[in-house]
Amino acid sequence: MTTRMTRQRAAVAEALDEQDEFRSAQQLHEVLRARGDSVGLATVYRTLQTFADAHEVDQLRNADGEVLYRRCERVEHHHHLVCRSCRRTIEIDGPTVEAWAAKVGAAHDFTDIDHTIELWGTCKDCRG
Amino acid sequence: MTTRMTRQRAAVAEALDEQDEFRSAQQLHEVLRARGDSVGLATVYRTLQTFADAHEVDQLRNADGEVLYRRCERVEHHHHLVCRSCRRTIEIDGPTVEAWAAKVGAAHDFTDIDHTIELWGTCKDCRG
DNA sequence: ACCAAGCGTGAGAATCGTTCTCATGAATCG
DNA sequence: CGATTCATGAGAACGATTCTCACGCTTGGT
Numbered sequence: 001m002t003t004r005m006t007r008q009r010a011a012v013a014e015a016l017d018e019q020d021e022f023r024s025a026q027q028l029h030e031v032l033r034a035r036g037d038s039v040g041l042a043t044v045y046r047t048l049q050t051f052a053d054a055h056e057v058d059q060l061r062n063a064d065g066e067v068l069y070r071r072c073e074r075v076e077h078h079h080h081l082v083c084r085s086c087r088r089t090i091e092i093d094g095p096t097v098e099a100w101a102a103k104v105g106a107a108h109d110f111t112d113i114d115h116t117i118e119l120w121g122t123c124k125d126c127r128g
Numbered sequence: 129m130t131t132r133m134t135r136q137r138a139a140v141a142e143a144l145d146e147q148d149e150f151r152s153a154q155q156l157h158e159v160l161r162a163r164g165d166s167v168g169l170a171t172v173y174r175t176l177q178t179f180a181d182a183h184e185v186d187q188l189r190n191a192d193g194e195v196l197y198r199r200c201e202r203v204e205h206h207h208h209l210v211c212r213s214c215r216r217t218i219e220i221d222g223p224t225v226e227a228w229a230a231k232v233g234a235a236h237d238f239t240d241i242d243h244t245i246e247l248w249g250t251c252k253d254c255r256g
Numbered sequence: 257a258c259c260a261a262g263c264g265t266g267a268g269a270a271t272c273g274t275t276c277t278c279a280t281g282a283a284t285c286g
Numbered sequence: 287c288g289a290t291t292c293a294t295g296a297g298a299a300c301g302a303t304t305c306t307c308a309c310g311c312t313t314g315g316t
Contacts, residue, residue: 004263004312040266045303065193066302081236090236097225101247108209108218110249117245119229121238132283132292154273168295173274194273265310276299
């Protein structure tokens, strides 16, 4: 029931911290392998899921449906502007959209409103 | 190069029109089978993708990553408020968020801004 | 420190949605 | 009425993710 600290979890957390961009579980697994920390792929998946459940990392899906993870600067609720090409990420907050989402939900008598708001674009460097 | 009209495409289009909620390719395949229209699963997938590419149907992913399709009332760009449980859908438009998304993108020098904005909640009937 | 209890790990199998292959079928156009 | 060529379908293949289960290591109590 309790969460234990293991070499693997520490390694995943550390690898995650080194990334500036959103990364998939497989990419992180590769990063770990490259740096010499041997961690099973299944463990990487499990660990990331655990972190996400604990709101320690942010999670989103790219257009292909792959799940990407990232340790964000801010802990509070926020959204992202991600480069489709290099995945460079900018954290943004939108009090405007939060309010809008809540209002729309209430207007139609829906509860437990949750929203998926992500912006994708091409960053300056990837424009060529 | 040209798009041909086939029995299968007509069947998929018709089944789609009968749905009020977002449906997965497999669900639609089942609907077709139930009504007696035999259409291969691969064809259902292909057809839905084709429709989506032509902007004839809307497409989104649920929390599990499954792709869902729906023929919406309005053709113009809009978003959705979907019931997590029954997938009952309400089409919404948000001039506010559109402007916000564009502004945020421009502010960070990102181009070809595309946004994913979907609202999920529990509708009145599913609240129990 | 020592131990017992039980969560965590990993390799590979299993899932599952989706796409691909390729031989056959059927729109379409002249 | 062909000939052309896109469309179809059954099953194989794929790819991301999850599951299995025997073994190992963290942890909390002593």
